[in-house]
Amino acid sequence: MGKFNxxxxxxxxxxxxxSMPDIVFAILFFFxxxxxxxxxxxxxxxxxxxxxxxxxxxxxxxxxxxxIGAPMDTRLGTGTQMQLxxxxxxxxxxxxxxxxxxxxxxxxxxxxxxxxxxxxxxTRMQYITDVKQALRQAYALKIxxxxxxxxx
Amino acid sequence: MAKSQRKVPAxxxxxxxxxxxxxxxxxxxxxxxxxxSGLARRLPPPPxxxxxxxxxxxRRNLLVVLVNAQNETMVQNQQxxxxxxxxxxxxGAGGKVSLKDKVKEFVLNTSNSNExxxxxxxxxGAPIGIVPVTAAHVVSIQNDATTSYKAxxxxxxxxxxxxxxxxxxxxxxxxxxSYSDLTEDQQRQINELYPQRxxxxxxxxxxxx
Numbered sequence: 001m002g003k004f005n006x007x008x009x010x011x012x013x014x015x016x017x018x019s020m021p022d023i024v025f026a027i028l029f030f031f032x033x034x035x036x037x038x039x040x041x042x043x044x045x046x047x048x049x050x051x052x053x054x055x056x057x058x059x060x061x062x063x064x065x066x067x068i069g070a071p072m073d074t075r076l077g078t079g080t081q082m083q084l085x086x087x088x089x090x091x092x093x094x095x096x097x098x099x100x101x102x103x104x105x106x107x108x109x110x111x112x113x114x115x116x117x118x119x120x121x122x123t124r125m126q127y128i129t130d131v132k133q134a135l136r137q138a139y140a141l142k143i144x145x146x147x148x149x150x151x152x
Numbered sequence: 153m154a155k156s157q158r159k160v161p162a163x164x165x166x167x168x169x170x171x172x173x174x175x176x177x178x179x180x181x182x183x184x185x186x187x188x189s190g191l192a193r194r195l196p197p198p199p200x201x202x203x204x205x206x207x208x209x210x211r212r213n214l215l216v217v218l219v220n221a222q223n224e225t226m227v228q229n230q231q232x233x234x235x236x237x238x239x240x241x242x243x244g245a246g247g248k249v250s251l252k253d254k255v256k257e258f259v260l261n262t263s264n265s266n267e268x269x270x271x272x273x274x275x276x277g278a279p280i281g282i283v284p285v286t287a288a289h290v291v292s293i294q295n296d297a298t299t300s301y302k303a304x305x306x307x308x309x310x311x312x313x314x315x316x317x318x319x320x321x322x323x324x325x326x327x328x329x330s331y332s333d334l335t336e337d338q339q340r341q342i343n344e345l346y347p348q349r350x351x352x353x354x355x356x357x358x359x360x361x
Contacts, residue, residue: 021165024172030178035183049302051309053316054189063188114190121302124277126306127218132352136198144190147305 043083043131045068049121051147062112064101064140066094068127069120080120091130098138118146172180177224185252186323191308193352213288215258217251217311221296227254230267251307256315259346261286280326287344292351311350318346 046069057063065081081088084097102110115135119128135143211230218226225236234249236242244250261268269286276283291311295304317332322342323331331342 009223010159015306017169024169024176025304028172031176031179031183049305051305051312053191053309055192056187056189060187067332094232096249101201113221113277114192116190118188118191119301121300121305124297125299125301125304126297129295129297132163139197141195141197143195144188145193145305145308146188146190147187147309 046120048148063114067118094134095138098140114142115140115145116144128150213293217293219295219299220300251310254316294353315348
């Protein structure tokens with residue numbers, strides 16, 4: 001009954017891994033394309049408020065950020081500070097900042113420019129209102145109050 | 153001289169996988185997938201003249217939502233007013249009518265009360281047709297200078313939630329589907345049916361005098 005003879009130890013066929021680099025490269029390119037290298041150092045402590053009705057901001061290139069909160073560096077005190085472009089700034093500097101951001105966009109995108117206000121939840125509204133007034137003066141009328149959804 | 157067929161040595165590509173894995177890991181670590189999300193708002197353009205700052209709104213068309221320095225909320229229209237001490241009460245805890253339902257009642261004015269915004273017949277095109285809507289209503293969110301941002305966003309969120317629910321109900325009624333499944337044109341129709349008319353007034357210092 002040689003047919004069912006198991007003595008001839010069958011060799012495990014070797015897996016062909018020649019396509020593995022191709023697959024890995026495909027994943028690699030995906031991450032290279034989606035990644036945003038512009039990692040701006042956050043200088044203020046921000047705990048975003050929660051809101052259930054948040055909308056995602058569609059295009060990252062159209063969004064400018066304003067960070068508001070107490071400084072990370074406790075030597076700078078606990079008062080509310082605003083960060084524009086890697087440094088602390090005063091409210092009156094918003095106009096220049098918006099003009100600068102707008103100049104770096106193409107003409108068609110300028111109307112779609114959105115300013116995302118990332119403020120700590122303990123910020124006083126007085127500060128937010130001052131920022132809003134400055135944005136109005138700078139004609140940056142599309143804003144978004146950054147918030148996180150409650151489940152995460 | 154006979155041409156000798158020289159063999160091209162095969163490139164050893166076994167380390168390619170290692171190198172690409174290395175790069176993959178690097179990009180995996182540095183990439184941040186989280187997209188920023190928030191409550192979108194449109195600010196009014198800056199006032200052109202001195203007397204351009206205020207807009208006359210009829211009292212019945214106005215729903216005032218006031219957040220004070222103690223982060224308490226009051227909502228008031230011509231009909232009645234309600235007081236919320238904290239965020240849980242905003243959502244309807246403690247037997248109070250939630251802010252969301254107040255806003256929905258105010259925007260719809262199903263009872264055609266003369267203390268709620270006036271109804272106007274407006275044509276929105278097929279399949280909505282001509283329906284009465286409160287075209288002139290305004291939800292005015294006012295805050296004190298020392299109101300905390302957290303409380304303000306909570307109130308904003310509840311108001312937006314009311315509008316989102318209205319739009320969802322509208323989509324179900326006229327298109328028999330969820331709002332998120334509508335085409336862009338259909339969504340625009342629903343948005344015109346229930347436009348977000350939220351005004352963010354400049355704060356007053358109620359607490360100081």
